Amino acid sequence: MAETITIKTxxxxxxxxxxxxxxxxxxxxxxxxxxxxILNEVNGKIEIVEFLEKYFNLNAQETFITSTSTRFNIxxxxxxxxxxxxxxxxxxxxxxxxxxxxxxxxxxxNSGLFFGCVETYPDRRKVLLEKYPPIINWIVYFxxxxxxxxxxxxxxxxxxxxxxxxxxGRVISRAETYGRLYSCGFEIVDEKxxxxxxxxxxxxxxxxVYDTDPTYGPIIRLKRVGKGKKKFNVYKxxxxxxxxxxxxxYVYNQNKLQEGGKIKDDFRISPEGRIFRKFWIDEIPxxxxxxxxxxxxxxxxxLSAHFFSLYDENLQxxxxxxxxxxxxxxxxxxxxxxxxxxxxxxxxxxxxSKSPLKTDLRYIYMSFKNVxxxxxxxx
Numbered sequence: 001m002a003e004t005i006t007i008k009t010x011x012x013x014x015x016x017x018x019x020x021x022x023x024x025x026x027x028x029x030x031x032x033x034x035x036x037x038i039l040n041e042v043n044g045k046i047e048i049v050e051f052l053e054k055y056f057n058l059n060a061q062e063t064f065i066t067s068t069s070t071r072f073n074i075x076x077x078x079x080x081x082x083x084x085x086x087x088x089x090x091x092x093x094x095x096x097x098x099x100x101x102x103x104x105x106x107x108x109x110n111s112g113l114f115f116g117c118v119e120t121y122p123d124r125r126k127v128l129l130e131k132y133p134p135i136i137n138w139i140v141y142f143x144x145x146x147x148x149x150x151x152x153x154x155x156x157x158x159x160x161x162x163x164x165x166x167x168x169g170r171v172i173s174r175a176e177t178y179g180r181l182y183s184c185g186f187e188i189v190d191e192k193x194x195x196x197x198x199x200x201x202x203x204x205x206x207x208x209v210y211d212t213d214p215t216y217g218p219i220i221r222l223k224r225v226g227k228g229k230k231k232f233n234v235y236k237x238x239x240x241x242x243x244x245x246x247x248x249x250y251v252y253n254q255n256k257l258q259e260g261g262k263i264k265d266d267f268r269i270s271p272e273g274r275i276f277r278k279f280w281i282d283e284i285p286x287x288x289x290x291x292x293x294x295x296x297x298x299x300x301x302x303l304s305a306h307f308f309s310l311y312d313e314n315l316q317x318x319x320x321x322x323x324x325x326x327x328x329x330x331x332x333x334x335x336x337x338x339x340x341x342x343x344x345x346x347x348x349x350x351x352x353s354k355s356p357l358k359t360d361l362r363y364i365y366m367s368f369k370n371v372x373x374x375x376x377x378x379x
Contacts, residue, residue, distance in 0.1 A: 052086060054190070064084070067087065071099060101208070118198050129141060173241040176244070178247055187205050220235075234302050240270065286326055294324075298359075300328055315345065
């Protein structure tokens with residue numbers, strides 16, 4: 001007798017395509033039928049099914065399989081009734097992405113798994129350039145970039161864009177997608193590019209942050225450790241994709257540090273962001289912090305909580321006795337390793353504690369000399 005697979009279908013909603021998928025899944029009478037249904041949904045890409053089966057039992061009652069851009073049927077599930085959620089539709093089509101991720105988080109236990117996919121900027125570019133003939137493909141790509149990347153983030157066009165599209169089809173960077181996942185209580189377990197989409201498996205590790213004031217615009221506010229170990233907002237021009245701040249520990253663990261103390265091969269940085277960083281354009285808004293009194297002209301850079309934790313306790317205490325600065329001792333000493341960076345900062349702080357004005361003037365002179373004659377640049 002064939003194995004019967006019972007699928008509990010939650011309350012119905014307006015997403016008719018999702019309902020068709022759930023109804024078809026409910027009628028599956030054996031494991032092969034489930035695989036065939038999934039294959040049909042993912043354009044016959046067997047690699048996707050194989051990737052899924054590494055982490056999910058596709059025939060288990062504890063795995064909820066769907067293909068949706070809404071969170072209605074996920075929210076309708078009973079709490080703790082499942083251990084994993086598989087969504088075959090790309091998250092680009094979800095109107096409220098974080099709300100979708102939060103809904104998944106609320107229905108699975110700690111260590112529960114979530115499978116999803118996203119169409120990233122490189123994915124969309126490859127598809128469009130291959131789809132159309134030369135010259136026309138670049139024109140299409142330019143228009144598509146304006147409509148799917150720029151319009152959804154500008155206040156002047158955001159409301160109109162979502163009114164027309166309901167949020168479907170916009171392009172999201174890999175960094176923003178993973179940053180949103182981390183802010184919603186997940187961590188990445190595995191990832192794979194298949195059929196011009198980025199597929200991911202994420203594990204629930206905590207409750208969502210529920211960030212009520214995320215920054216999307218050109219000027220961002222970053223939480224940094226200041227004098228007395230108090231957190232304050234540092235103003236900078238955006239050089240990373242939105243939600244990238246939640247990925248700092250993940251990227252550090254994946255890539256470690258390069259020469260100069262920055263994270264190596266940091267995919268969170270946008271192409272224009274690399275130009276801004278090279279010529280310190282991104283740091284101009286930090287003048288606001290100097291005017292507010294959070295920072296001074298010369299001093300050790302304000303660090304994120306993660307980078308601050310990499311320092312030994314003695315240097316942490318020494319650093320937080322003084323305000324952080326706009327011009328760091330890095331440009332005077334040009335250290336290469338993390339150990340050299342910490343030694344450079346310690347040397348500056350000890351000298352500053354004995355003779356503040358003389359030390360700052362000396363470091364300003366050395367920094368400008370290295371920038372002008374040795375070509376010192378930010379990464």
